[in-house]
Every structure is written in structure tokens, then in C-alpha cells.
Amino acid sequence: MMDVPEIFRGYALVRVTALVYVLAVDAVRLPSVAHPAVLVAVMLAVSAWTAFTLWSYASPARRRTWVLVLDLVATLVLVALSPWVLGPGSEQSVVPLWTASAPMALALWRDWSWGVLAAVLVSVVDLAAMTSTEVANWGGKLGFVLLTGGLGYLVAALRRSTCERERITASAAAMAERARLSRLVHDGVLQVLALVERDAPSFGPRGLLMATAARQQEVELRRLLQSDHGEDDIDVTVADLAAVLDRHASASVTISTPAGRVLVDNEVAAELDQAVSEVLTNVARHAGPGAKAWVLLEREGEDVVVSVRDNGVGGQLEDFEDAHRRGRFGVRHSIRSRVSDLGGVATLRTAPGRGVEWEFRIPGGRAQ
Amino acid sequence: MSETTEMPRRVMLVDDHPMWLEALGADLTEHGFEIVATAGTGEEALRRARAARPEVIVMDLQIPGPDGATCTELLLKEFPGLHVLVISASGERDDVLRAVKAGARGYLVKSASPEELLDGVRRTALGDAVFTPGLAGLVLGEFRRMVTRAEEHNDQGPVLTTREVEVLRLVAKGLAYREIAESLFVSHRTVQNHVQNVLRKLQLHNRVELALYAIERGIHHDD
Structure with missing residues (x-):
């Protein structure tokens, strides 16, 4: 059973308060009782016993069943002896209120049903010993029994939820540690790949192949690592556009974004993602061998701006404008319509020998 | 280049990969730089920078503690005249930004070609900013x-x-x-x-x- 220190603290406060009450009540009625000397002995014994039980209950290892049982037996004996010590006509036991301590301890550290049983036992002995036929007393006893059971039940629930919380915290810590270790491993791999990319070309044509392969693997691994982030997203209606665009990074495509996340509606992210990948497909097909592309993501106030530029062969703007008629740049139309469906504007700039540049500007409101 | 006579040449390399240190160190030595110290951890970097007093530091961001960005912050606080070029393999954006805000002169990715790296170090030494598109x-x-x-x-x-x-x-x-x-x-x-x-x-x-x-x-x- 899991230990929640607050439970003991609360219990100790109740038990000590009850003891103080017992001492006060007994001190006041000491002159009028049948056996004052015995009552003084009871007061001392109860104080010592309270101290011992609190010491025992403070730590889970010392909460032995025999202490709990002895606690209950002591309570029953004191309650049973009360009429003899106090003399006829007394309404309360020698340990009023304090009688709740032993049943409470059983309810807290064993089970609520044991607590209820103990409370019933104490109440019955109390009523029997007092030989009171006053029915009005029964309500108080019943309340005591119910409270003891309820308390035990609540504490069990509290303990379960604390246990659950600790389990979740522990697994989160384990996951963070695993992520840290994998980052270390991946970083080592990335470093070796970078070294191969750097030095292999000097080994001739085969080295060049090695360097290219290393570069591809580096990009793949980095993409994998980046897609790992943000998977803890709870909100599924928005997406991090920076992470979405990052997936286009490759040996020939550089992605530049602000630090942190750029959250936009899922639909905006998906459409821009498609538009960018169509532009990049065009670059790969038509910009010429060795052409590179750069994607820049900006947030200007409320607007989101995505620019895609390549350093390829470019062309006449007019050719691009009616390219869809010739079918060569058939996707051009869908690039524009994707962006305008989002309420945005797509601008195209190009000239022969100067590459092609697209700019997509999506107004605020759609972006979050 | 006429300015090269003025150019600071005392370089310290900080990286936890010995192979990388060796490769970059050899390249830089070949082109007239003097490697006055190397360090594999943040702690070593801080200690050795104080002892060897380099003019230029090439700093990998992913090193055992304190990390490269923190080292950059600490060293630039202590030696404001230092020129720091930040290098990273995994392109962790927040760390790059932190190092640059603290005063690093520029940033390159580790997969940059040897020429780009050499040029980056040279420009950093001259006090120029080295910017990648990223x-x-x-x-x-x-x-x-x-x-x-x-x-x-x-x-x-x-x-x-x-x-x-x-x-x-x-x-x-x-x-x-x-x-x-x-x-x-x-x-x-x-x-x-x-x-x-x-x-x-x-x-x-x-x-x-x-x-x-x-x-x-x-x-x-x-x-």
C-alpha cells in the first residue's frame, strides 16, 4: 500500500486533539468520580498509549497489525471499565471522543470495513457498559460508525489516485530520459555522417557517391527526429506549419522558419504543404540539373507567408502564365487555386536564368 | 587577401567528436590558422579558453555540459572580443538562436563543405557575420x-x-x-x-x- 504522509498528519492532529479533550473532561470531573486514583492512572496511561501509537503509525514499517488490534482492545477495555471508574450516572466513558482513534486507524491503514467493524464494536460496548437505554444516543453512535467507514473509503480513493499520479510522473520521466538518450545516439550518427559528407569527396568518384549517400541519410534521420517532436499535440485542429514544411528538407531543399512553432489551422497547413510540394516537384522536373530550392516561412503579424525560390533556369513569366494550356506546368493552376481557396494570394516571379520564386500569403484569421 | 595579415589566427575548437576535431583542425592549420586548444566538453571549453586565450572559437552546440549555447554565453560575457562561430549537426533552432543572441558571429551546419567551413572561420575571425539561410x-x-x-x-x-x-x-x-x-x-x-x-x-x-x-x-x- 502506498504511503501518503498527509494522511498520518491529519490522523495525528485528530488523535492529539481528542487526547487533550479527554484530559480536560477527566480533570474537571476528577473530584466527583467513584475512583479518582484509577482515573488519574487512566489519564496517564491514555497519554502514554497515544504517544506510543502515534510513533507506531508514523511510519509504514511500524504500522503492525498487533499495534492496531491492541489499540482497539485497549479502547474497548477503557470503555468497559468506565462505569466502574466514574460511578453511576455518568453519561460519557473515561475516554470520550478518543474512542474513535483506534477504529479510524484501522479504517485508514487496513480497510474501511475493518474500521466500520471496530466502530460498531466500540459503540456496542459503550452503550452496553453505560447501561443507558436512552435511544437518542444511538444516532451519535451510528454517525460515528458511518463516518469511520466513509473516511476509510475516501482515503482509499485518495491513495489510488495518488498512486496513479506517481505512476504517470514516473513514466513521463522515463520517456524524457529515453528521448535524451536517443538524441545523444542520433547526434553521434549525424556527426559521423557529416564527417563522411565532408571528407569522402576527396577519395574520388566513389567517395563522391559515399558523400551523397551520407547526405541523404542525414536528411532522412533529421526529418525523422523532427517529426518525433510535437507528437504530444493534444489539439488536433491546428498544426505546426514549421514542422510540416521541415519534412520537405533534402539535400537540395533548405527550409528556414522562425524558432518555435507556427500554429495554423490543419486545413491551411495541409493546403500549403501540398502547394509547396507541387512547387518543389516542378523544381525537380524543370529547373535543370543541380538546381537548389529554399523555402522560407514567416509570420507577418497575423499573416503567414511562405516563399519558395529556386536557382534553376527560370523562364519567361508569360510562358508560366499560360503554361497550363500547354500542359507542361499543369500544376500551376492547382497551386494558385489551393492558395486562393484559403483566401490567400500566390505571387509568381521568374526570368530566364534567374530561377522561379513563389510567394504564398495567407491572411490572418485562418492562421491562429 | 590583404587583410589576412591582420586576421586573428588563434583558434580553439570545441566538439565532442575527436574525428571531427582532427579533420577540421588539419584543414585550418593547413590554411594558416593556429589551433591553440581543443575541448570535448563544455567544462573543458570554459577552462581551456581561459588558459589558452583564443581569438576565435568554433563551437559545436551539442557537447556534454554545459552545452554549446551556454558556453558561448559565458565566454562572451567574460571575453567580449571573442569571435564565436557556432556549428551544429542537428540544427536545434532554439539553441542556435540562443548562441547567436548571446553574441556568436555566425552559424554553419556541420555538413557544410570544407571550403564553406574554412570560409566561415575566416569571416568569423575578421568579425564578419556568417549567416546560413536557416x-x-x-x-x-x-x-x-x-x-x-x-x-x-x-x-x-x-x-x-x-x-x-x-x-x-x-x-x-x-x-x-x-x-x-x-x-x-x-x-x-x-x-x-x-x-x-x-x-x-x-x-x-x-x-x-x-x-x-x-x-x-x-x-x-x-x-
């Missing part, structure tokens, strides 16, 4: 963030001129300084100066932001 995108985003934050405090944020924004966007879109100079009809040096100014403003405003943050938190003494 870093330009980060810095643009950071200025916009800082302006928004300043507006929330009814404050004047760090302001970039239209020209500076223009240059930064062109760098982010992969244009070389030469191409930027051509398309804006200015000299190569002017482009370089714009980039430099942007970096200076970023670092200056970073100090202002840190001070503001300290005041907001009720820390009034300056240490």
Missing part, C-alpha cells in the same frame, strides 16, 4: 517576436529598416551576398554591413530584454 529565417522570426512582445508592453521594439528586412529575406531565400548586392544595386560590403547591423541589433536588444526581464522579476542589481 539562421536568417530564425533571426527574422525572432525580430517579429520581439516587436510583438514590445508592443504588448507599449514599448518601442527593436526596429529593422526596410532594407535590412529585405536583405535578411534574400539571405533566407538562399541568395549569396553577391547576388543580393546585384539585385539591390549596392556593393557587396553594404550587404555585409546590413547583415552585421541586424546581428548587432539582435544582440543589443537581447541584453535589453534580459534587463527588462530581470526588472519584471524584481531583480534590480546587475551581476
